[in-house]
Amino acid sequence: DQQVKQNSPSLSVQEGRISILNCDYTNSMFDYFLWYKKYPAEGPTFLISISSIKDKNEDGRFTVFLNKSAKHLSLHIVPSQPGDSAVYFCAASSHTGTASKLTFGTGTRLQVTL
């Protein structure tokens, strides 16, 4: 049972344009959501997070939106840069669960083209 889903395995965006990565979840106990970026041969790197008490969090070029009623979150990257090309994982956790237990999606490979 996939509790966190990233239905787009890949996305290609032109440099300078907006990249939108989507994530859906099914477990209503999730109350904290994170995005990680992963380059080949490296571990995931934390990018941005959002608590369920918010619907938007912004950090530079990266913005995460949370729609709790739809159990949907998205990551917007504006403007996209070639260095953003990586696999992006959505992850979720519950404050009632094990502290470090993150449930990850299967990832979306973003390619930013020149």
Place this chain on the structure above:
Amino acid sequence: ETGVTQSPTHLIKTRGQQVTLRCSSQSGHNTVSWYQQALGQGPQFIFQYYREEENGRGNFPPRFSGLQFPNYSSELNVNALELDDSALYLCASSLTGDGSPLHFGNGTRLTVT
């Protein structure tokens, strides 16, 4: 400030063997967790250690076990290796273990033949 380091980077084992993977937590972090990432999948939570005690476990059999040492470094042991254990094993550390954000190492790629 040193990050999370894992060793070895790559490992090949035969089915039925045992393996030990090692992790040094990021400086100042007291909680370590281990994840398994199979090909084409997201990382899956194996277990977490805090103050040298297992403090939460995912859906993995008992042949997956771990240790955390007083210096907060950690080991993941897998007994009776199976072909499906082939994966990237990621160690992550955090300060309070509150789940956010975890700092990951670069992982150990385990191949079971």
